[in-house]
Amino acid sequence: MQGSSIGKVAERSRVKIPTIRYYEQIGLLPAPPRSDGNRRLYGEQDMRRLSFIRHARELGFEVEAIRTLLNLQDNPNQSCATADEIAQARLVEVEERIRSLLALKAELQRMVEHCQQGRVAECRVIETLSDQTHDHGRLA
Amino acid sequence: MQGSSIGKVAERSRVKIPTIRYYEQIGLLPAPPRSDGNRRLYGEQDMRRLSFIRHARELGFEVEAIRTLLNLQDNPNQSCATADEIAQARLVEVEERIRSLLALKAELQRMVEHCQQGRVAECRVIETLSDQTHDHGRLA
DNA sequence: CGTACATCCTCTAGCGGGTAGAGGAGCAAT
DNA sequence: ATTGCTCCTCTACCCGCTAGAGGATGTACG
Numbered sequence: 274m275q276g277s278s279i280g281k282v283a284e285r286s287r288v289k290i291p292t293i294r295y296y297e298q299i300g301l302l303p304a305p306p307r308s309d310g311n312r313r314l315y316g317e318q319d320m321r322r323l324s325f326i327r328h329a330r331e332l333g334f335e336v337e338a339i340r341t342l343l344n345l346q347d348n349p350n351q352s353c354a355t356a357d358e359i360a361q362a363r364l365v366e367v368e369e370r371i372r373s374l375l376a377l378k379a380e381l382q383r384m385v386e387h388c389q390q391g392r393v394a395e396c397r398v399i400e401t402l403s404d405q406t407h408d409h410g411r412l413a
Numbered sequence: 414m415q416g417s418s419i420g421k422v423a424e425r426s427r428v429k430i431p432t433i434r435y436y437e438q439i440g441l442l443p444a445p446p447r448s449d450g451n452r453r454l455y456g457e458q459d460m461r462r463l464s465f466i467r468h469a470r471e472l473g474f475e476v477e478a479i480r481t482l483l484n485l486q487d488n489p490n491q492s493c494a495t496a497d498e499i500a501q502a503r504l505v506e507v508e509e510r511i512r513s514l515l516a517l518k519a520e521l522q523r524m525v526e527h528c529q530q531g532r533v534a535e536c537r538v539i540e541t542l543s544d545q546t547h548d549h550g551r552l553a
Numbered sequence: 554c555g556t557a558c559a560t561c562c563t564c565t566a567g568c569g570g571g572t573a574g575a576g577g578a579g580c581a582a583t
Numbered sequence: 584a585t586t587g588c589t590c591c592t593c594t595a596c597c598c599g600c601t602a603g604a605g606g607a608t609g610t611a612c613g
């Protein structure tokens with residue numbers, strides 16, 4: 274097994290080349306061996322690791338969380354409580370984000386629906402943004 | 414009218430002091446007059462502008478969009494078509510984001526529900542992330 | 554064998570939207 | 584006059600990449 278070029282791995286994993294190098298730099302992906310001409314040579318293991326990272330990023334896990342998850346993956350004898358916690362925490366974040374975006378959506382819809390396409394002077398969009406009386410339940 | 418200090422304005426608008434200075438630097442907020450001791454002195458107009466900006470940022474508008482919206486607000490005789498477009502575009506973005514987060518939520522729930530709190534070796538969280546066969550409908 | 558062109562290398566700088574901290578000056582109350 | 588707060592400017596940093604410069608290497612074709 275001589276290894277694949279960074280370009281091939283990028284294509285197969287759908288992670289861009291500079292991003293792969295970046296992951297190596299921050300220690301998410303081990304530095305692979307090099308060819309005579311100093312080019313990176315990746316194996317199947319690296320492909321799997323990259324896919325793992327991409328999938329985790331798509332789910333919105335932070336790099337530090339992914340680092341922890343990868344460490345767990347590398348030591349399969351440990352308890353998976355930590356992995357579960359990380360996933361739970363992300364789930365809570367996502368749920369909160371959805372709630373908040375639904376509220377935003379409602380407000381944007383109100384703005385857009387009431388806009389009569391007239392002058393800015395009576396534009397509902399601008400008006401709503403200017404309105405001082407919105408708390409978003411931040412207090413209380 | 415002698416003007417309020419940056420601290421007072423920050424408190425009232427709930428925009429942090431460095432952020433206010435940052436907005437001045439990028440030209441969202443006009444540079445206010447200064448006191449003898451070189452301190453910024455803000456008026457009611459500035460307070461309103463800051464609230465506008467904060468509200469728009471809470472709705473997720475980008476700084477460039479806010480710049481445009483503020484320009485419109487400053488020229489109330491123009492058509493509000495642009496404002497409407499910006500708000501519509503943001504609405505579409507938010508709707509897409511909600512859809513995508515709902516999919517994430519479902520996947521995270523599946524992961525978390527199936528985790529039996531055993532060893533990592535059979536952890537559903539790690540397993541799911543390792544799974545190569547997920548396309549997220551990115552193609553087609 | 555030359556040459557064109559793709560792919561790769563390292564390195565530095567930039568994005569958005571701020572945040573943090575150093576080092577100093579001003580101001581208000583005791 | 585001293586304490587302690589607020590403010591000033593300036594630079595650097597955060598995340599997760601992305602872009603570009605300037606150069607080396609690899610491959611395909613004539």
